[in-house]
Amino acid sequence: MSENESRPVVVGFDGSPASLAALKWAVEDARRRGCSVDVISAWHVDYGVMIGPVPAEILLALSPQAMKETAQKALDAAVQGIEGVEIRPILVEGDPRAALTKASEDAELLVVGSRGHSTVVEVVLGSVSSYCVHHASCPVVVIREPKVKKEHALLAAAAPLTPGPLL
Structure with a gap:
């Protein structure tokens, strides 16, 4: 990269709400900086453990080509x-x-987005955001998964409040 060329803001995308929030944040930041955005999505084949017969449709969906196409469409x-x-x-x-x-x-x-897994899940699965914070060659911003607005069920079900005792 030449000295006159601006460096991009890089954002990780995996289709999760946290990665969508990270993408939105990265785009806004890149607009302020006047640079481009590289949206990186990684896919890999992970068959895990399959026991017993598996329907052909599932096997086709797990093929490397199908997984790549699905990831490309989401990106x-x-x-x-x-x-x-x-x-x-x-x-x-x-x-x-x-x-x-x-x-x-x-x-x-x-x-990068952070899904906010529990400590146990992070130890077992590992955390992409944590890894990036410790190993990236540039500053890292971690965007938490957006909170979903929930109505408090008790208040929604309660009778309307009145200004004092009813006589």
């Missing part, structure tokens, strides 16, 4: 309609932690 849908900033959707095969930290080497900023 394309996420960046569709974003205006006012140059967007580069990038689909890579492999571990998202490695892809994002590699992209951070030429980035102005790395933005």
Whole structure:
């Protein structure tokens, strides 16, 4: 990257609400900075454990080509309609932690979402956001999963309040 060329804001995207919030935040930040946004989505084949016969439809959906196509469609849908900033959707095969930290080497900023898993889940699965914070070559912003507005069931079911005792 030349000295005169601006570095992009890099954002990780996995289709989760937290990654959508991270994408929105990254686009707004890139507009302020006057730079582009690299939206990185990583996919990989993970068959896990399958016991017993598996329907053909499921096997086809788990093929590497089908998984890649599904990831590409989700990435394309996420960046569709974003205006006012140059967007580069990038689909890579492999571990998202490695892809994002590699992209951070030429980035102005790395933005990732955090799903807010429990400590036990983070230990078992690992955390992409935590890994990026510790290994990225640029500053990292972690966007928490947006809170869903919930009406308090007790208040919704309660009778209307009155200004004092009813006589």
